[in-house]
Amino acid sequence: MEAGRTRLSDHLSQQLDADQSIHRDLGKLILDIATAVQEIAILTSQGALAGVLGNLASQNVQGETQKKLDVLSDEILIQTFRSGNLVAGIASEENDEPIANKNGGPFLCLFDPLDGSSNIDVNVSVGTIFSIQHAPKDRSPQLADYLQPGRKQIAAGYAVYGPSTMLVLSIGRGTHGFTLDASSGEFILTHPNIQIPADTSEFAINASNERFWEAPVARYISECKKGKTDVRSRDFNMRWIASMVADVHRILMRGGIFMYPKDTKDLSKPGRLRLMYEANPMSFVVEQAGGLGSTGRQRILDLKPESIHQRVPVVLGSRNEVERVEQYHREHDSTN
Ligand code: AHG
Ligand code: MN
Ligand code: MN
Secondary structure: OOOOOOEHHHHHHHHHHHOOOOOOHHHHHHHHHHHHHHHHHHHHHHHHHHOOOOEEEEEOOOOOEEEHHHHHHHHHHHHHHHOOOOEEEEEEOOOOOOEEOOOOOOEEEEEEEEEOHHHHHHOOOEEEEEEEEEOOOOOOOOHHHHOOOHHHOOEEEEEEEOOOEEEEEEOOOOOEEEEEEOOOOEEEEEEOOOOOOOOOOEEEOOHHHHHHEOHHHHHHHHHHHHHHHOOOOOOOEEOOOOOHHHHHHHHHHHOOEEEEOOEOOOOOOOOOEEHHHHHHHHHHHHHHOOOEEEOOOOEHHHOOOOOOOOEEOEEEEOHHHHHHHHHHHHHHHHHO
16 A cells, blocks of 8 residues: 555444444445445446446335436445445335345345436536444344434445445544556545534525425525515525535535435425435535534434435535524424
8 A cells, every 4th residue: 555545444444443332334335335345436437338328117115217327336335245244234215125144144225226317427526325223133133123213323335426436434443435447456544533514504405396495495595596675685696506415425525515404395295305215314424524414304313213215405515594483393393
């Protein structure tokens, strides 16, 4: 290894040595995920050449048409976990029910194998999100074992397949970013101790849903758009990549607020994003970097999960902006 270059494996050893209360096998599991992520990175980078673009005829449990890359990424991760004895059970966006691993293991892994699917065919950044929890000891996991509040995650992170492939993760000791060095096949620590600035002038929201928003969200975005001419006294910029991973990655790199709030577009859905494998792991990584993750009314990591594919409103990123959005919800709810 070149001097000054910290590999993911070295970083994990250092972190686990520093905190003996963390299960040693967590490092092995994260290295397995990193290997799977490299396989997915190769497929995404080959795109049309590997024949991985486009839709399948199938739908997932949420009624969404599956992309080839959704299913291929899911298979890579499932195969990784099933061939080892670290993960006793798996829950994925692409599978109706959790899958038990006959080899057992000390962990449960919940994941979104390919986030931002609508961007696959247009060569825009996509990602993989994962959440790791403790598995029950001495028995096979049941559905209820997966439904732990997000604050109990022992690790969480994401890979972003962008101009470079990065892995960003936290085992509860800060949030750290690694860049894949394709020539050596190693993830190298390039972004230690990521800190999200508390203030920001950048927001991310799908503004085409504006007429379906609740009043506090409409108020917040309207004030951002009015900028210096109104109460915020400064101008704001907007970004929307439509891959949560890429939008949240930008926020970890330079601050910002990401919102997929509650809306009235489809009253059967209290939000767009899924608690167990999108909102919880991303909130964990964001809070470990000094930011906040909220529904607008409650801290996401304190929600009591009700089902594997449950959807929740998501507001996360720079602390002062998320607190402002929460304040607007409180003011609204106390007068209505
Ligand atoms: P997925 O591709 O895993 O289903 O997730 C897509 C999510 C998220 O990545 C993104 O923030 C959001 O959907 C985009 O939604 P819009 O298409 O409404 O912009
Ligand atoms: Mn997703
Ligand atoms: Mn997905």
